Amino acid sequence: xxxxxxxxxxxxxxxxxxxxxxxxxxxxxxxxxxxxxxxxxxxxxxxxxxxxxxxxxxxxxxxxxxxxxxxxxxxxxxxxxxxxxxxxxxxxxxxxxxxxxxxxxxxxxxxxxxxxxxxxxxxxxxxxxxxxxxxxxxxxxxxxxxxxxxxxxxxxxxxxxxxxxxxxxxxxxxxxxxxxxxxxxxxxxxxxxxxxxxxxxxxxxxxxxxxxxxxxxxxxxxxxxxxxxxxxxxxxxxxxxxxxxxxxxxxxxxxxxxxxxxxxxxxxxxxxxxxxxxxxxxxxxxxxxxxxxxxxxxxxxxxxxxxxxxxxxxxxxxxxxxxxxxxxxxxxxxxxxxxxxxxxxxxxxxxxxxxxxxxxxxxxxxxxxxxxxxxxxxxxxxxxxxxxxxxxxxxxxxxxxxxxxxxxxxxxxxxxxxxxxxxxxxxxxxxxxxxxxxxxxxx
Numbered sequence: 001x002x003x004x005x006x007x008x009x010x011x012x013x014x015x016x017x018x019x020x021x022x023x024x025x026x027x028x029x030x031x032x033x034x035x036x037x038x039x040x041x042x043x044x045x046x047x048x049x050x051x052x053x054x055x056x057x058x059x060x061x062x063x064x065x066x067x068x069x070x071x072x073x074x075x076x077x078x079x080x081x082x083x084x085x086x087x088x089x090x091x092x093x094x095x096x097x098x099x100x101x102x103x104x105x106x107x108x109x110x111x112x113x114x115x116x117x118x119x120x121x122x123x124x125x126x127x128x129x130x131x132x133x134x135x136x137x138x139x140x141x142x143x144x145x146x147x148x149x150x151x152x153x154x155x156x157x158x159x160x161x162x163x164x165x166x167x168x169x170x171x172x173x174x175x176x177x178x179x180x181x182x183x184x185x186x187x188x189x190x191x192x193x194x195x196x197x198x199x200x201x202x203x204x205x206x207x208x209x210x211x212x213x214x215x216x217x218x219x220x221x222x223x224x225x226x227x228x229x230x231x232x233x234x235x236x237x238x239x240x241x242x243x244x245x246x247x248x249x250x251x252x253x254x255x256x257x258x259x260x261x262x263x264x265x266x267x268x269x270x271x272x273x274x275x276x277x278x279x280x281x282x283x284x285x286x287x288x289x290x291x292x293x294x295x296x297x298x299x300x301x302x303x304x305x306x307x308x309x310x311x312x313x314x315x316x317x318x319x320x321x322x323x324x325x326x327x328x329x330x331x332x333x334x335x336x337x338x339x340x341x342x343x344x345x346x347x348x349x350x351x352x353x354x355x356x357x358x359x360x361x362x363x364x365x366x367x368x369x370x371x372x373x374x375x376x377x378x379x380x381x382x383x384x385x386x387x388x389x390x391x392x393x394x395x396x397x398x399x400x401x402x403x404x405x406x407x408x409x410x411x412x413x414x415x416x417x418x419x420x421x422x423x424x425x426x427x428x429x430x431x432x433x434x435x436x437x438x439x440x441x442x443x
Contacts, residue, residue: 020096023047023072029101032076033093041101042076046164049073050090069096075164083260084180086165166190167257171211173199173285175310183256199285202250221283223247223275228431229323229424235284236323237275238431241268241291248273251289255306270294271303274327276320278311287311290320292327299380301328301335315422321352323424328378331433336380353379353387354417361403362410370394370401 024030024044031039050073070091077086162182169178171194189195189204196211197204200220205211224247225239241248248268271291277284288307293300302324307316321337328335337349356377361368370388374381385401388394391413393405 020069022069024069024074024091024094029079029103030076031095031098031101032078032089033095034078039095039098040081041079043079044074045077045086046075047072048075048088069094084258088168167192167195169194170254170257171196171208172254172308177309179257181257181260183253185253197250197254200283202247202254202286204250204253222277222279223284223286225273225275228274229429231425231428233279234287234319235277235279237277237284239273239275241271241273245269251275255289255304258306258309259304274320274323276316288316288320290324292324298338299333299335300338301325301333301378302337304338317348318352319422319424321349322356322421323429325356325378326424326426326429327431327433329426330429330431334374334378334380336383349383350387350390351417352421353383354391354413355421357384357387358391358410358414358417361405362407362414368403370403 024047026044026047029041029043032042034040050071073088073090074094075086075088077083164182165179166182167179167185167190169176171177176194185195185204189206192206195204195206196208198211198214198218198220200222201218203214203218205214222235223237223239224244225237227235228238229236239248239251245268248271249266251273252266252268270293272294273289273291275289276287278287279285286308288305288311290305291303293303302321305317305320307314307320324337325335337345341349356379357373360373360376370381370384373379373384377384385394388403393403393409393413395402395404
């Protein structure tokens with residue numbers, strides 16, 4: 001976890017706290033000490049009694065229980081940064097001497113960060129495969145057009161409920177991980193500084209002692225379900241949401257701590273979960289996963305994807321994407337992720353598609369149509385066309401798309417995405433699609 005810098009307000013204009021009366025208000029914007037010691041503009045989203053005041057029986061959250069700002073801690077959203085960086089801060093990190101910013105936000109509105117712009121500085125915090133939920137995964141909501149009034153009301157209600165992280169950190173295996181977002185764990189397990197989880201069965205507990213007792217009794221050393229991929233030290237397990245409901249629900253609750261718009265928590269029956277693990281002598285340690293609907297009329301081969309923070313920057317996001325396409329190949333189908341893609345989802349998929357398609361063109365001798373490429377890669381034709389158009393390697397001529405590319409152009413484009421990418425090895429995949437008759441009977 002990141003230790004926040006301590007800021008002395010006296011360094012910014014004397015006893016600044018004396019210049020402000022009463023607790024700071026929700027919706028106000030102030031400059032707050034950032035993790036690198038600089039100041040960033042932030043909006044107050046929520047407040048609660050400071051620890052010392054709470055110990056003395058302070059008034060409930062939001063009540064004006066004191067005439068000084070330091071009576072409360074403040075949950076702040078950094079303007080133009082992702083909500084995952086929202087945090088509780090004491091008044092010692094707020095530059096009171098600089099005064100309140102005149103542009104007051106609407107608490108729970110853009111203060112929630114849903115429309116926050118992705119900056120280069122933020123991007124270093126954003127490497128989680130494809131930023132979690134592929135559909136509605138934190139992209140620019142304005143691109144979708146006006147919402148139905150009922151949906152807009154639900155969206156506002158959801159935003160209000162989830163605007164403040166209810167769990168600050170988790171212990172999962174050997175890692176203590178700072179959480180990013182709200183997750184609807186039961187009330188008894190919410191509003192904790194730390195939640196403890198068994199890394200094998202994903203049962204969650206409030207205390208370290210409870211986890212220690214559980215670990216002494218838990219026989220699980222890998223996810224439930226069938227191992228379908230083994231390439232030491234990696235293994236992938238296919239887990240049926242209907243057959244292993246509790247595990248999959250726990251996985252969804254855990255994932256929501258790192259996904260902004262994930263809404264699948266308890267209705268896991270229609271989904272399959274493909275859980276990636278690093279395996280050692282102690283067991284199979286969860287790295288990430290993707291889910292897909294058992295039956296998708298739209299031919300979606302991936303619904304949601306996540307790489308957990310300790311395993312970022314290892315190429316596991318692209319690995320999971322490639323595995324989803326290997327499953328589509330075994331099914332004799334073409335696939336595509338659920339739409340719309342988040343901003344980072346677009347980047348990750350475009351990078352994968354570019355690598356796979358250019359490698360295919362580089363190695364293939366002779367003429368190849370878009371349909372041929374789709375059949376060879378299981379990538380939908382519209383995704384192929386959009387990717388090649390972005391690379392300016394395809395033209396529309398006499399009513400059809402024509403690929404116009406030289407080996408030099410391919411080499412140059414491949415260098416931009418990296419010649420090497422961590423992809424699933426089809427020879428390590430033991431999975432076979434279920435018999436259609438059996439599949440129909442199960443449904």
